Amino acid sequence: MKKKIIVEYGEQAAIAKILGCTVEMVCHSLAYRKNSLLARQIRKVAIERGGVEVELKTTAKQKIV
Numbered sequence: 001m002k003k004k005i006i007v008e009y010g011e012q013a014a015i016a017k018i019l020g021c022t023v024e025m026v027c028h029s030l031a032y033r034k035n036s037l038l039a040r041q042i043r044k045v046a047i048e049r050g051g052v053e054v055e056l057k058t059t060a061k062q063k064i065v
Helices: 011-019 023-030 038-047
Strands: 002-006 052-056
Touching: 002 011, 002 023, 002 038, 011 052, 023 038
Parallel strands: none
Antiparallel strands: 002 052
């Protein structure tokens, strides 16, 4: 199962501005594609600002690439 953090519209840009990184880095971090120190800080800030962590389930026909 894959995890992801869902935030409200505009929060990714706000988090990027707060932490001094790109919106692309925030996007990758919230989708758990990155696991650096910065990515962990981004996920922490996202949850503190109201983000919700969800687990995405796959069916037998779906493949995670």
